[in-house]
Amino acid sequence: MKKTALYILLTGCMLFLCACSVQKEDKEKLRDIDFTVVDSYDAPEELQKKIDEKKEKTFEISYADNGYLYIARGYGSQDTSGYSVEVKECFEAKDGIYLKTNLLGPPKTEEIIEGKTYPYVIVKMEYSDKNVVFD
Helix, strand or coil: CHHHHHHHHHHHHHHHHHHCCCCCCCCCEEEECCCEECCHHHCCHHHHHHHHHHCCCEEEEEEEECCEEEEEEEECCEEECCCEEEEEEEEEECCEEEEEEEEECCCCCCCCCEEEECCEEEEEEECCCCCEEEC
16 A cells, blocks of 8 residues: 555656746847837827836836837835936847846935835837846
8 A cells, every 4th residue: 555655656746847847048148239218208108008007016018119119117106205217237138138127215315205106217129029028
């Protein structure tokens, strides 16, 4: 009886392990991407509507319009003014476009105003059909 249970357990483990796979990202940089940081009033209206719907929480949006790709990343609701979003890196790799951003807190020299703010950044670049990866 113990041998049968052991065989069943080992067979189950082998089947489970065979079903698992590891997908490796191929994020070796092929080239840096030229981009522009866009103010919200210069973004397509439909994209701005999506941002307004999601801005309470962190969000990642890619949006194509008129030969351009817009990528937006937001950091949700903050309790004070002074936050900004920095684009650290934007590059193309074999498996996608990588965008790395960073939320910056209020500078010590800036007057802080209490109240909800929603820091986000919108990046505009030439259109690509590759997947966007937020890093």
